[in-house]
Every structure is written in C-alpha cells, then in structure tokens.
Amino acid sequence: MEPIENIACGCEARTRSAREGGLPLWAGLILAPLAAGLWWLVYTHLKPAADYITFRLLPLAPGSHLGEAIAFFLYDTPKVIMLLVLVVFGVGVIRSYFSPERTRALLVGKSLLAGNVLAALLGVVTPFCSCSAVPLFIGFVTAGVPLGVTFSFLIAAPMVNEIALGLLYGLVGWKVAALYAATGLSIAVAAGWTIGRLRMEGHIEDWVSQMNAAGGEAVDEKMTWPERIRYGWAAVVEILGRVWKYILIGIALGALIHGFVPEAFMARIMGSGTWWSVPLAVVLGVPMYSNAAGIIPVVEALLGKGAALGSTLAFMMSVIALSLPEMVILRKVLKPRLIATFIVVVAVGILVVGYLFNAVWG
Template structure:
C-alpha cells in the first residue's frame, strides 16, 4: 500500500475530509436527536393514533431503524479510524498486559455505562471485532450493554428498592463476564463470518516497520469500512427491526402474567423463552415488569424475563447473523439464556416472599 506522508496534513483532500466530517456530524446529531419527533410525524401522517397495536409497531419501526443505521454508520467510521492505529496483534498485546479477568470486567462495565439496546450495541460489537479485540471480550460487552444501564438501575430502585436494583446490576455483570469467559475457552473465532475475519487481519494499520498512514488515508480507510460493513448489514437491520416492531406492538401481556405468576419450576425458563424473541430496551420493559409484578408475578421470574428481553432478542440475532455463523449464535444464546435462568432462580430464592 502506498502511503501519503504525514506532513500532507494541509492537503486539499484532508481539508475536504474535515469539512465533510463536520457537516456529516452535525446532520447525524440533528437526525439522532429528532428520531422520536420524526416517528411521531410519520405515524400521524398515515392516520394512526398512538396507543393501538398497529400504531405502536409502526412507531417502533420508524424510530428504531434509522437509530440503529445511524449508530452503525457512525461507530463503524470511528472504529475504522481506530483500526488504522492498531493492528489486531497490537490490540491483543495491550489487552494481554492486564489480568484476563480485568479485561472482561472492564468490557462488562463499559457495556453497563453504554446506553444501547441489543440491536444498537451490535455496531460497536462489530467495531470492536474489526479493531482486533478478542471475541470473548466483545461478547461480554454485547451481553452487558443492553442488559444493564443507569436508567434501569434507577427505575428499579425507585419502583422496587435499591436491594433489587443492586442485585440486578451485580448479576448482570456476572452473567456478561461468565458468558465471555466461557465463550473464550471454546475458541470460537472460526465461526466468525469470513468478511469479519478478513477485516480483523486487514493490512491498513500502522506498525513500527511501516510509514504511518496520513489522516487522509485513515479517513479513506474508515469510509471503506463503512461501505463494506454497512453495505452488508443494513438489510438484516431492517428485517430484524421489522420483526421486533411487530412483536413490540402485539405483546401478549395477559398471557405473560399468567405464566410468570406461577410457582412452578418451569416458570423461569418459560419467562426467558418468552422474552428472547421480544425486542425493547430496559426503559421500555420495566413498566411491563411493574405491571406484571402487581398481578403477582415472582420478582426473580420477572427480572429473568427482563434480562432476556434486553440482552437477547430475535432482531439482534438476525443482525448478528451477518457477522457470526449460526453455530456461534446458537452457542452464545444458549450460554447467556442459561445464565439468565440461573439468575432468575437465585433471585426467587433471595427475594422469596417479596410480593406486592
């Protein structure tokens, strides 16, 4: 690869890139901060009234599709620039400089402070992979990001007390770290799609034996990553969110209340089984949890349901399918779901007798 010297910092190409990035960033922020207004407008223009199943499904789709695509484009571009500074080998060596368990804890904590739903976390997950971050650590982040966030902790504390909020946070971190550690032990990198592995081992990166790329080259490489990754993933985003919108709009709340209010041993796995295909964020699912709790559902069962809804969703799996092979997705879902079921049983034992 031919390199433009770093001293070319005032070149017309770089000036055009800086101008383009500033304009694009302004448009990105404007669009992202007005997604709800846009969805409200579309729903009203097509004659639907918020509150019925169809309107809620349409609103969800109109809001979430551009949200995920905006995140995907922005994150992939930023991580594409980062990738030009770090080869996969250098990234792994940096991560190896600390105790392994600390890397998983940091990934889980990063997920906990990142306000993403399961589908919104996928772009950053792909960006981490492309920068050479090991698969197990990226999967730890992918579990923690949607499952735990500050809004959920505060809302749970306000509705049910800090004991439940603290347990939710601690067990969420534990599930994410355990899943990542187990998946690392299984050496599943061969189940990444070929194009992801090709990006991981790409040659556009700085090293001690090469002339460092100029900023123009870094931006060119980042835009190439956007075209490559977004170009492959966007149909899966639309299909996945369309399915999620349908489920979101037609949630069988009465049926769920009947299942989760039972004391039978199968109530927790049944709640997780119901939750996995669904798709919403923690702020969206907590009011459902509160309503079901008021009808007598066990708290452990409800929190297992909430974790499964936000950490594992059918739309997320559809989007991930473009980056991960089916076997890896199945293993990932099985391990995380098993961990959530165990957490549900533990919650029910610890919180036994805590009913409305």
C-alpha cells in the same frame, strides 16, 4: 416495511452544539442547586398531588379499580420521567468521558476474566447503539480485543443501561435495581468468559478476519465541563424524546394490571413455586422486542401482584438482552454455531439468576 435490523436501532447521537456560548460559570453555580432543589420539591409532592387529583377532583373512591389505576398512572408517570431525567443526565455526563475507540484501546490484548470484567463495566458507560453493533464488533475483534471480552461488552452494553437502572430504581426500588445491575454484569462476564474458553474464533464469518478495520482513531475530541453538561442534557432530550411513548404505554398497562388484576393472581403463573415459570419467562421474552422503558412499568405491576422476583428478572433480562432483531444483525458477522452458543450461554445465565432469586426470595 423497515428492515428488521433497524428495529433494534435506537441510536444515541452525540449532538454537541458548537453554537451556544453557554452560561458563565457563576450563573451555573447558582442555577445548579436551584434546579436540584426545585426537582426535589416537586418529586416529594407527586404522591399527594396524584391522590388529590384522583380522589378529590375526580369522583373516584380510594380502593375502586378505576381510581387505583388512575392514581397509579398519575403518580408513576411524572415520577419515572423525573428520575429518568436525573439518571440519564448523570450517565450522559459520565459517557462524555468514553468513546468506543477509547474503550477498545483499554480492552486490546486483555486476558480472560480481568478483560471480561473490565469489558462488562465499560459496556455500561460507553455510548453504544445496537445498530452499530456490527461495526463495533469488527472494530474490536480486528484490533485484537479477545472474542470473549468483546462478547462481555456486547452483552452488558444493552442490558445494563441507564434507562433500565433509572426505571427500576424509581418503580421497584434500589434493591432490585442493584440486583439487576449486579446479576446483569455477572451474566455478561460469565457468558463472555465461557465463549472465550470455548475458543470459537473460527466461527466468526471469514470476511471479518480479512478486514483491516483497526484504523479508526480518527476522532477523539477533548471536551470542556460546560460541553459535558450540554452533552448530558442532549442525552436527556434525545433519550426521553425517544422513549416517552413507551413509558406511557408501559405505565398505562401497569396501571391496568395494578387496578384490575386480582391480588396474588400472578403468583399462580409466575410464582416461585412453579419450576417451569423461569424457563417460560425466558422463552416468552425472546420474541418480545421491547426496550427497558416499556417493560419495566409492567414488571413493577407484575411484582405487585405476586410474581416471583426471579421469574420477573428473568423475563425482563430475556426481553432486553436476547432479542430477535439483534440476532439477525449479529448473524452478519457470526456463523450459526457461534450465534447459537451465544444465545445458549446467555439464556443459561438468565435461568441461573431466575432460579437463584426465586430460591432466596421465595
């Protein structure tokens, strides 16, 4: 069996090809708008195409359980994948400007609050892989990045990522995507700030502070624009190659919920009227280790069946941000009290977000 710490490991590798000569600039200038136009043309015709296949080519009636499920699947799958290509490419190009080393240099010696805000924002754009969370943690802390600021980075980096935002935007709409980003960043800032204020530096494992790991300035390459484009494209190939199966499973589950679960069924379990639905959503989310790709199509379907927005956001954040494998990894550098504090602080943040949105959206 795989050791548990490898489960959380979805390394985003920088595969940068030095071989390819690349296209000349003029070809790029012609091809880019052409590709964008083609993308738009296909994207805007997905819904009619899915309906045509389901209700004309297949002998299924609109409104039937199976028909609705299949139309949902045929529409959502290409839509989500096309949106992800766009978002992952864009974020990939942005990420080519950042590296953990550069981010660390920006965060060293920053004060609380300002440092927490900056760290959370950098968490979104810095290439990060949860399997290197430990070396990154050590690299940050030993170089003089305050503990609370480091935590803001470590919370924001996996939670507010391009896959989550792209999927939420495509499946649930830009408002929920924006809410998720804003509340996710707020939790990262608030939790990191709290941990910083608690002065828990003594609860880092002793071997970490004895270590001098600050010398990692080794590789920091300058890239040209064609290289950045290629970097973005490599991210698309790498990430979609890794998550497509979770997306398909997630959308298939979502399609079944969409077609077969009765309307307003979820309102009883995850509705805003039940006070315990938010804590339940958080508790259920912790042992579930899934990435954003698998969970968000399910989330969309739950929302469609009357689940409250706050409870659903809480569930999603808990699944993505509070995962058991990540706790096991971090245990190597954090003493139990700091791990417990981290879990409690983040969980409280998620609860606040859940209740807030249930109250406002009702």
